Amino acid sequence: MQNSSPLERPPEYHIVVRPKDFIRSLSLLSERSVSQGSIHGEPSETHLPDPIILPPKESRITKTVVTGTRDVLSAKYESLDYDVCENKVLLEEVRTSTKDFRARKLVSRWFIFLLIGIVTAMVAVIVDISIDKLAIIKYGIIKDALDKCVTEDCLFEPYLIWMGLNMGFVLIGSFMVAFIEPVAAGSGIPQVKCYLNGVKIPRLVRFKTLFVKAAGVVCTVVGGLTGGKEGPMIHAGSVIAAGISQGKSTSIRTDFRVFQYFREDHEKRDFVSGGAAAGVAAAFGAPIGGVLFSLEEGSSFWNQSLTWRIFFASSVSVFSLNLMLSIYNGVPGQLTFYGLLNFGHFDTLNYELFELILYMIMGAIGGVLGSFFIHVNYKLIVFRMRYIRVRWLKVVEACLVAAVTATVGMIMVYLVNDCRPLGTDPTEHPIQMYCGDGEYNAVAALWLQNPEASVKALFHDEPGSQSAQTLIVFTLSYLALSIWTYGISVSAGIFIPCLLAGAGWGRLTGKLLGHIFPDASWIDPGKYALVGAAAQLGGVVRMTISLTIILIEATGNINFGLPLMITLMTAKWVGDYFTEAFYDLHIQLQGVPLLPWEPPAMSIELNALQVMNYPVLAFAPIESLRTIVQALSSETYNGFPIVDATTNHPLSKAKDGLPTIGKLRGLILRSQLIVLVQHRAYVETGYSNEGSHLPLAEFRNSYPRYCEIKDIYIPEEEMDYTVDLRPYMNPSPYTVSDTTSLPRIFRLFRALGLRHLVVTTDTNEVVGMLTRKDIARYRDKAHGSIGVDELYWSDKL
Amino acid sequence: MAFWTRSILLFVCCLPFLSADDISGMTVQDDTCMDMLKDFANLSAAFTFCAVSHARPILICQECVSSYLSVVEVYDDITKLESTAGHKCESELVNLDRLQVFNQGYNYIKKLWENAHCDNCFVKDRATGKPTTQLTDLVMEILNASSVYEACVKKYHNATAKPDLAVCENCIGNYKTINDIYVKNKGTIEFCMDVVDLMNNTRNEWSGDLGCCNDRRKPEITMILIASGVGVLPFIFYALTYFLTPKKVHAVIERKRWNGESNGVSKSPEIHITPPENTED
Known part of the structure; x- marks a missing residue:
């Protein structure tokens, strides 16, 4: 090799920027x-x-900066290493791998997707059955107390029981989320979206998170909060995928010693995209919707072969869920239980051409209401981030929400006397309240059942099942409660609250139209409830194709696809005019450096030179251990270019005033250096480019959580040893020239899932480094003005 | 749609009855089978007549059970009996044309009976599992209780008064008896339509026409007080956290950037980038 050892050079010519020079x-x-x-x-x-x-x-x-702002990115998030490091040790492994090994890898990949589908469905069934059983007990107790007390002036008793049950379950759920695993809060979809797009979210896909999420969502729904179990299922599917594909869990300290060859970010991320799809599929009975969800939300980089495998996982998930639920319901093999939430069977979903205009208007209303939802919720979340930081305060807040939810329900049941004849009993727990014998209270019927059942009731109940007054009061209070609820420290999704509120005002619209056109045959309140639900949901989450397909699949009616699409499209356009999408807003509030679909419009005037990190901390191909340890301890960088000697002084204006630090040889990651130091792979102990190498298996074993440099004990006498980095570095990292525009860099990062990009001159000398954080900090100016905003960075957020 | 289907069915099954004279004019191939078909036509017509005439108040199960059973009997005969060895009547009557009058007529009767859950009101024959004309004890009990209640209402009823306090006071015991029997058993068995309708009418009369059920609402002061207390709590909570939690700020990390002027090839137009001016929002 060339004169690459730093020890042989005259001291006044530093080739490599050492920490000391770096500070200078x-x-x-x-x-x-x-x-x-x-x-x-x-x-x-x-x-x-x-x-x-x-x-x-x-x-x-x-x-x-103050906590709770969208203009600051958090420095704690790191990118995934999606780009496979093609170093010498990898090549050696590939060369020695047999045909059998490759076949085994292929088969196990399919096998893992099969398992992902089955296990996701299993978790969904467990959650569903637990909620079902507990809810029957809970509503049974409340109904008995209500029936007993209604004529004896002691309604406060059932009220207190109702409130107590709500608060008890929510206390358990929020305690787990606040104290055991805060990342399990909310629906998890924003975080999963970040992960799929190449940002590592700490603790997102751990087994512990899955447990808290599943148990937490049972507590939330049984606790009567306005939250659904559908969003959390998507997160749960992702965790399951990550867990199964890695064949080990840190939470339960078990390594099954299988699938070691999948222990890298690239494979793991691909499996997680399948898990998310399987989660959607299980939640809505929508296998195609699941695939499209992964594609739409997580496809800044994507492999076509993945689509087919993910569809396999989704279909398996729907089938397994169906089978297990049919066994639970006592009709094994009768596969009619598609998904946790399905909209039930619509007899007729026909529409006249002119109705499309009505759907567009409803879509616009959904967009406005959705933006209202997002805006108020955003203000609340900011308040929570600033003032409710202590964990026990979060638990108190969740309990308060639970208490108020029960209160609202009780007061409505008490005040609104909407009586309906019992007939064939559409509800499981009909409450008579102040109605005549043989009648039930329609408000109590909506409150005293799981929200999924209420959604179905609004879609399918006979046209006269609720009075307009009931619908107005119910929709308004449910909307207000769901705005307040999302963001407290429980795991709960946003789909069901949106669908329910939307179905409420949609059904009201249907009733109103029926009033105006009494003879029209095209008016079906259930149909308008469906359109309203779609409009509200579309106005909040602003997903496009995946949401349309999910709704079509949940409805089970392909003919109604066009109306749904038109509704969702209008809702998205109108909503986008007012606010950011719900999930994107949450991602921004958490300061995640997620790259959006397009680079900022005006960023074409920025180039690599203005955006890059400078100066760069680089290593020589054979580097002394002291330098490495110092560099790792003093800096938080994760990628280090490896450069060759040049005769230039590092701070000289080598080229057009641009100081370079030497010719690019390769790129090495912090994690690789840590493993090398941990295993004492020094030149002095026999590890060198020509000698033996540390095998790739050692790197995989430490994945995904590497220790910190400060946790590794290195005797002082070893500090002068050297490490040969050449077998481990990526010899051909992606580079851009210093004049590359930001949009080009942006697209490279997005399309390839990059983590580091080296900026070089036309003589291939390193001048700077680019990471996702350097690109994500540029954002289009908010409303009305043209230009690029530059965001701040902060370490603790 | 459902309305039309029903009307057509009604029409189809009444057809043999309305035009019974014409049947004799048909070319008769096999007397036994055609006789049975004629029996079936007459019996089904009789059942339809009975059912429709007892539609309001619903008494279909009690009044038409015998004619229903005879329809079923003759239908079974037709489908099972063989007129000559190896030659079933069914093969002459069923699956010959697309109208399927015989089957449609039978299906209509069967469906009506099943929709009304009439089988549940009658004691089942141990041997065959088919219903008999004997009402079950439970139904008898309800019917008896109902007639006691009816008698009571008749005795005290004053058409001008509402609520009819005399009835309410004197008949509440009878009303409660019948209501309790119904409520107690409703979860376990599906009552036949006769009983359900009887109950609906009784309850409507009691709560609606007689107005005996309007004193259920109570002031519930305790509940309202607790509820308003709970309603205020969140505001107190948020106010307290707002005033008691210290504001937390985070240090901004300065990224290390190249600031030098870059001449020549690397020169790019300068653009205006403003840091976000308002982080307070």
Whole structure:
């Protein structure tokens, strides 16, 4: 090899930026920026310097930001290593692998997708049955107490029982979420979306999270909160996929010693996309919807062969769920239980052409209501992030929500006397309240059952099942409660509350139309409830094709696809005019550096030079252990370029005023360095490019949680040893030239799922490094103005 | 749609009855089978007549059970008996044309009977499992209780008063008896339509026409007090957290960037980037 050992060179010519020089270079840079006045240059259009927007030197003073803002990205999130590191040890492994091994890998990949489908369905069934059983007991107790007390002036007794049961379950659920696994809060869809798009969310796919999520969602739904179990199923599917494909769990400290060859970010992420799809499929009985969900939400990089495997997992999931539920319901083999939530069978879903205009109007209403939902919820979440940070306060808040939910239900049952004849008893627990004998209270029927059953009731009940007054009061209170509920420390999804509120006002619309056109045969309140539900949901989550297909599959009627699509499209357009989509807003609030579908419109004027990290901390191909340890301890970088000697001084203006640090040889990751140090793979102990190498299996065994450098004990006498990085580095990392525009870099990152991108000059000398964080910080200006916003970074958020 | 189907069926099954004279004019191939078909026509017509005439109040099960049983009997004969060895009547009557009058007529009767759950009101024959004309004890009990109640209402009823306090006071015991029997058994068995309708009418009369059921609402002061207390709690909670929790701020990390002027090839137009001015939102 070339004269690459740093020890042989004269000391005044540093080829590699060592930590000491690195700090020196920083100070030089800040001096330079002082002389320059502004980091950002001046506005090109107006040529008017703006002293407020362009603070001259305060940028060096440490700024602070308040918690709960969308303009700050959190530094704790890291990218996945989706790009496979093609180093020498990998090549050696590939060369020695047999045909059998490749076949086994292929078969086990399909086998894992099969298992993902089955286990996801199993978890869904367990959650469903637990909710079912507990809910029957709960509503039975409340009904008995209500029936007993209604004529004896002691309604406070059933009220207190109702409230107590709600609070008890929610207490358990929120306690688990707040104290055991906070990442299990909410629906989990935003986090899964981030993961699928290449951002690692800590603890997202751990077994412990799955447990808290599943138990938590049972508590939420049985506790009567306005939340569904559908969103959490998607998260649960993702965890199951990650768990099965890795063949080990850190939470229960077990390594099954299977599927070791899948222990890398690339494979894991692909399996997780299948798990998310299986979760959607189990939740809605929508296998195609599941695939499209993974494609739409997680497909900034995607492999076509994955589509087919994911569809397999989804179909298996729907089938297994169906089979298990049929056994539970005592009719084994009668496969009519599609999904946890299905909209039931609509006899007729015909529509006249002119109704499409009505659907568009309803879509627009859904967009407006959805934006209202998002905006108020956003304000609440910001408040919570700022003022409700202590864990026990979160638990108290959740219990308060549970208490108020029970109160609202009870007061409505008490005040609204909407009596319906019992007939064939559409509800399981008909409550008479102040109705005559042989009648039941329609409000109590809506409150005292699981929200899924209420959605179905609004879709399918006879046209006269609820009075307009009931529907108005119910919809408004449910909407308000669900806005308040999302974001408290429980695991609950957003689908059901949106569907239920939407079905409420949709049915009301149907009733109103029936009032205006009494003879029209096309008016069916159930149909309008479905359109309203779709509009409301579309206005909040703003998903496009996947949501349409999910709804079509849950409805089981392909003919109604066009009306649903038109409704959802209008809802999305109208909603997008007012606010950001619900999940994206939550992602922004959490400060996740997620790359959107398109680069910011005006970012074409930015280039790699302005965006990149500088100066770069690099290593020589054979590096001393002391340098490595110092670098790892002092910096948080995860990728280090490996550069060769040049005759340039690192801080000299090597090319057009651009200091470079040497010719690019490769790229090595922090995790690889940690494993190397951990296993003492030094040149002095016999590990070198020509000698023996640390096998790839050792790297896989440490995956996915590597230890910190400070946790590794290194004797002082070993500090002067050297490590040969060449067998482990990626010899051909992706690079861009220093003039590349931001949109090009953006697309490279998105399409390839990159983590690091080296910026080089035309002589292939390293000048800077780009990571996802450097790109995600540019965002289109909010409403009305043209330009690019640059976000802050903060370490603790 | 359902209405039309029913009307057509009604029409179809009444057809043999309305035009009974014409049947003799048909070319008779096998007398036994055709005789049985004629029997079936007459019996089904009789059942339909009985059913429709007892539609309001519903007494189909009690009044038409004998004619239903005879329809079933002759139908079974037709489908099972052989007029000559190896030659079933069924093969001459069923599956010969697309109208299927014989089957349609029978299905209509069967469906009506089943929809009304009439079998549940009658004691089942141990040997065959078919219903007999004997009402079950439970139904008898309800019917007896009902007639006691009816008698009571008749005795005290004053058409001008509402609520009819005399009836309410004197008959509440009888009303409760019948209501309790019904409520107690409703979960375990599916009552036949006669009983369900009887109960619906009784209850409507009691709560509606007589107005005896309107004093259920109570003031419930305790509940309203608790509820308002719970309603206020969140506001107190949020106010307290707002005033007591210290504001938390995070340090902004400065990214290390290249700030130097880059001449020549690397030069790019300067653009205006503003840091987000308002992080307070």
